[in-house]
Amino acid sequence: MALDATTVTAAGPAAAPPRTGVTLHRIARRRSTIAFLMALPLIAVIAGLVAWPAGYAIYLSTLNRRMTSFIGLDNFQILLESETFRMVIWQSCIFAISAVVLKALLGFWLAHMLHHIPTKGQRIWRGLLLLPWVVPPALSTLGWWWMFDPSYSSLNWLLNAVGAPSVPWLGEPGWARASVIIVNVWAGTPFFMIMYLAALKSVPDQLYEAAAIDGATGWQGLRYVTLPMMRNIISITVLFSLIVTFANYDIVRVLTNGGPRDLTHVFASYAFQVGVLSGNIPRGAAVSLFMFPLLAVVAFFILRGVNQRNREMA
Amino acid sequence: MAQVKLNRVVKEYEGGVQAVKGIDLDIADHEFVVLVGPSGCGKSTTLRMIAGLEEISRGDILIGGTVVNDIPPRDRDIAMVFQNYALYPHMSVYDNMAFGLMLRKFPKEEIRRRVENAARILDIGMLLDRKPKALSGGQRQRVAMGRAIVRDPKVFLFDEPLSNLDAKLRVQMRTEIKKVHQTVKTTTVYVTHDQVEAMTLADRVVVMNHGVIEQVGPPTELYHKPATKFVAGFIGSPAMNFIPARLANGSGALNILLPGGISLPVPEARAKRYTGHAGKEVLFGIRPEHLTEVRPNDHRPNLAPLQLTPEVVEPMGMETLAHIWLEGAEIVARIDPSVPAEPGRALPLAADMGQMHLIDPQTDRVI
Structure with a gap:
């Protein structure tokens, strides 16, 4: 020592x-x-x-229109009192939820079809089906805009060819809302498809064999094996897509520019309209912030479910 | 419960490759049959055809007297235990076991009764609420067996169920499987590449190789009376010694001439069987346990002494293995650990000629 x-x-x-x-x-x-x-x-x-x-x-x-003084939550209050903005909330929710549900269903169906094509032929179909997702949406929406055009609509031409009347795609509020959703679904489905395809491929074949021996039909296999095994991927994909779809800007901007009568506006396009085009940047910021609490609640529940399943299964 | 019958069953893949080349097999009610063979011999394919997971290219499979070729797995009333268990990861142990009964619309009470009964047999009652992730390999294996037992099917199918377990657990689960079969007595078809599993579990063993059945019989029969060189070499550990030899007919008795000028007398009882092959090249087969040290007061008939020099000596504790190279042929002798054996020193050995086999090198069949 x-x-x-x-x-x-x-x-x-x-x-x-x-x-x-x-x-x-x-x-x-x-x-x-x-x-x-x-x-x-x-x-x-x-x-x-x-x-x-x-x-x-x-x-x-929290600033006034000229960004010179602090006005607290006034911008939010004014927005909530505005009928147009309440309609934007409503339209954003309808747009995002219906588009995500349709994308999820179509994506699942396409993924299932692809999954059952032999590997050799699968790649070409996978590549082709991914195209809508790869093309820049502003460009592809221009293509759709031309197809919806009242004078030169190729879709109407097809409808007329089978004897159906022309549709005012972008001129009538209901159809305009549907058109925006159609284009969003067209562009976003491949993302769901590719995520679901990866998930389908990760389900071990032996689980299906075990289910077949246990007595499951094809539908029961889908319900009791495929879907539960894919739940995490489905949740994450839906959450991700919900965020992106809620914040979608380019499709509405190019296709309808919020019209007719501001009825197809969603949060992002309306925020742009109010903040940039009308020059009220603080209120535009307030519009865009409205998305945050809505998405935070959804994200909290979805991610909590994902974590719980991860702990139990993976 | 039912018998299973395979009639000229063929499995042919695209391009004409045959995995199973027309096999016949009759499995009796309550019987425990083990399909054994090296990988690629067609044993798993055969099992999967019985299960309905592989289509049958030609031939018929009958379960309980009904041709099931075109019946989907769910309607064959079979249960299968997979190599990697194939438990549903999102379901609890209880739900995993109850799933098959739930799909068959059994009443809830009956499902509970059956699951609890199976859990009791397999000693997994305390695991029923857990998810498979929270189970050890051995416990998962038990749940997979439980899933089969609750169904009370006509036939149990096991596809290498112990391969993923460590050596100690494998022995334990082997006993468990045998115990379960003795309790429920369901007709069982069990696939393994491990001949020890085959010998210990089976009422009858089916040895397969290259898509054909080499031999079917009770374990002891395969051990003592193999039909082919493949079976002789596959069953038993360490494997049977095969030594190129010539069958000589000298002074009225048959002798086996081994390399190195060693001559061993053929026992009288076998003379008649081998006479036709006198003067021909044969393969002399003898198991290591029948090539031992010379023991005092050894009353086994037909012992033939011979002197060989081991090059490698492996003490195993309960026995010692002596490896001898005889002009290119490797021979293993199984001797008592108390016998002083050293590499390079001549060792007096005794061959139990009553247990010998002769193989026709042309046909690879045991003469």
Whole structure:
């Protein structure tokens, strides 16, 4: 012991000068430090492109039109009292929910069909079916706009060819709403299809064999094996698509520009209309912030379910 | 409960490759039959054809006297235990076991009674609420068996059910499976590549190779009276020794001439059987356990002494294996651990000629 003490005291003054360097070196070598440094670019991106704009939007939404004074929650209150905005909330929900449900059903059906095509022929179909998702939506929506055009509509031409009357695709509110949903479903279904296809491929064949021996018909296999095994992917895909669809801007902007009579506006297109086109940036920010609580509630429940299933199954 | 019958069953894949080449098999009611063979021999394909998971290319499969070729698996009244258990990961143990009964619209009370009964037989009563993820390999295996038992099917099918377990658990579950069969007595077809499993479990063993049945018989019969070189070499561990030899007819008695100038007398009882092959090249087959040290007061008839020099000696505890190379042929002798055996030192051995086999090298059949 005595010897140890002496050694320490003797070494003490000699080791003292480079101590700061050693400590820094040790901190730099810690795993947590390295992990933090490596994650830093991502943290910077999230801070710069998500956190800062979100914080700035919240700040903006509390200002008056000329952005000169703080007015608290007045922008939100004015919006909620506006009939047009209440209609936008309603339309956004109808648009997002019906589009996501249709995309989920069609995507599941397509994925199932693809899954049963032999691997050799599957790739070409998979590639073709992915096209709507790959084409920039602003461009493909222009194509749809031309197909919906009152004078040159190829869809109406087809309808007339089979003896059906022309449809006022973008001119009548009901049809305009349907058109926006149709285009969104057309563009978004491949995403569901490819996610579901991956999920279908991950279900072990032996589970289907076990179910077949247990007495399951094809439908029962789908209900009791396929769907429960895909629940997490379905949940995540629906959540992701709900967020993207709720925030959809380009389809409405190109196809209807919110018309007729602002009846096809969704949050994003209305925020653009109010904030940029009408020059009331704080109120535009308030419109876009309305999406957040709605989606947060949905995300909370979906992700809670996913986590719970992950703990039990994976 | 029912018998299972296979009539000239063929499984042919695209391109004409035959996995099963026309096999016949009769499995009696309550019988435990094990299909055994190396990988690719067609045993699993045969089982899957019985289950209805593979189509039959030609021939007929009958379960309980009914041709089931075109009957889907769910209507064959069979239950199967898979190699990787194939438990439904999203269902509790109870639901996994109850699923088949639920689909068949059994009353809830009856389902509960059956599941609890099976859980009692398999000692998994305390696991019923758990999900498969929370179970060990052995417990999953029990649940998979429980799922089969509750159905009370005509036939149990097992597809290498113990392959994913560690050695100790495998032995334990083997006993468990045998116990369950003794309790429920359901006709069972069991596939394995492990000959020890086959020997210990089966009422009858079916040895398959290259899509054909080499031999069918009770375990002891396959061990003592193999029909072909393949069966002789496949059953038993360590495997039977095969030594190229010549059957010589000298001074009225048959002798087997081994490499190195060793001559072993053929027992009188076998002389008549082998006479036709006198003077021909044969394969001399003898199991390691029938090539032992010379024991004092050994009363086994037909013992033939021979002196061989081991090159490798492996003490196993309960026995010692001596590896001898005789002009290219490797021979293993199983000797008592108390016998001093050293590599490079000549060892006096005794061959029990009453247990020998001769194989026709042309046909690979045991003479």
